[in-house]
Amino acid sequence: MTDQATRPAAEPEVPGGLATFVEEWEEWHAEHQRVRADKHGFLAITSINWLDEEPTRFPDAPGAWSTGPEGVTVRLDEGEELVVDGAVVHGTHHFGVIAERDSLYPGFGEAVIEVAKRGGHDIVRPRHPDNELRTGYTDNPAYAPDPRWRLSGRYVPFEEPRPITVGATVEGLEHVYESPGTVEFELNGETHRLTAFNGPTPGSLFALFTDATSGVTTYAANRHLAIPAPDAEGRVVLDFNRANNLPCAYTDLATCPLPPAENHLPVAIEAGEQLPPPRPAKA
Structure with missing residues (x-):
């Protein structure tokens, strides 16, 4: 479903060059598969x-x-x-x-x-x-790593952190996350904005989102994007090549949060993990 109108137009520079970028992505992808298939995962x-x-x-x-x-x-x-x-x-x-x-x-x-x-x-x-x-789990398909999907963005903090209530993949369940602000990025001359939540390490962030690929080539309910801590000027990097599936993509026994309504991107983010492999047939 490639649409050149919704793809990054320029080939950005990446730290260490293209070979290093691809190698680091492959290591990231392999680690996600390892953790996902852990014996107690x-x-x-x-x-x-x-x-x-x-x-x-x-x-x-x-x-x-x-x-x-x-x-x-x-x-x-x-x-x-x-x-x-x-x-x-x-x-x-x-x-x-x-x-x-x-x-x-x-x-x-x-x-x-x-x-x-x-x-x-x-x-x-x-x-x-x-x-x-x-x-029976096998490796999850993903788009080939592409530096054009490693985008620069801006962190815009709220005056005070806000509690954000989101739905869950379990009907009737709700989750409340603290949001310190939003992240903004430009794609083909248009500005897009994601509500961000606090990440696992001090200053880091994450976003849950859907986009025009959701339910087509990527998991319909959500994808997760880890965002490193902003620098002193509020600059952030959104590497959509590392957008990954939450556990609800693989099992009905997860309680994953859904993205806030404003985190539906009206463009196709053709990067990161795709639809999960078929589940083993039940006996």
């Missing part, structure tokens, strides 16, 4: 379970699980055990109150159980390395 999740005050057992995890004002609790029957922070536990174990978007990973056998809070709800997601979704 998202592809290993076998169920998502929303906890309440009633102790409930699940077929892919030991114990009866519940939550309440004091946080998450598991009651293990005789012969059942978990490994928590390197120690074997039996009987009743209290995990306490878990912060939003935090996760704990007690283990049992070759598996782990993610105990987490998402959208204000406590959940349990067992992760089994032999899950067919993980063992």
Whole structure:
């Protein structure tokens, strides 16, 4: 669906030259595949379970699980055990109150159980390395790295950070992220703007977005773009070659956030990860 009217027009200079640019992208892409296929990664999740005050057992995890004002609790029957922070536990174990978007990973056998809070709800997601979704995963297709999609931009901070509520791939679930500002960039003489959220390292940012390729050659719900910290003048680099899929592209057991409405770009960003490979057929 290449449209020259929506592609960067000039061949920009890249640090280290084209060969280095391609090599670094290939390393980035390979690392994403490695993390995605990790034995306890998202592809290993076998169920998502929303906890309440009633102790409930699940077929892919030991114990009866519940939550309440004091946080998450598991009651293990005789012969059942978990490994928590390197120690074997039996009987009743209290995990306490878990912060939003935090996760704990007690283990049992070759598996782990993610105990987490998402959208204000406590959940349990067992992760089994032999899950067919993980063992059948193959490399995710991506557009060939192209320096023309490494764009210069401007960071425009808000006077005060703003809480931004976004939807989720789980119906009825909402996420709240703090946005310190927007990032602006130009494409074919037009200015585009993305609401940005705080990234994992101090000063870094990320954006969730869709564009004219979404649902055609790229995942329909969203893509994620990491943005290094702005420099002293507010300049940023948006390398769309590194736009990647969130876990919801691969499993229905994820709670991924959706982009804010203003982050739909009316152009085709033909860079970064494309549609995920087909999922293994269920038996």
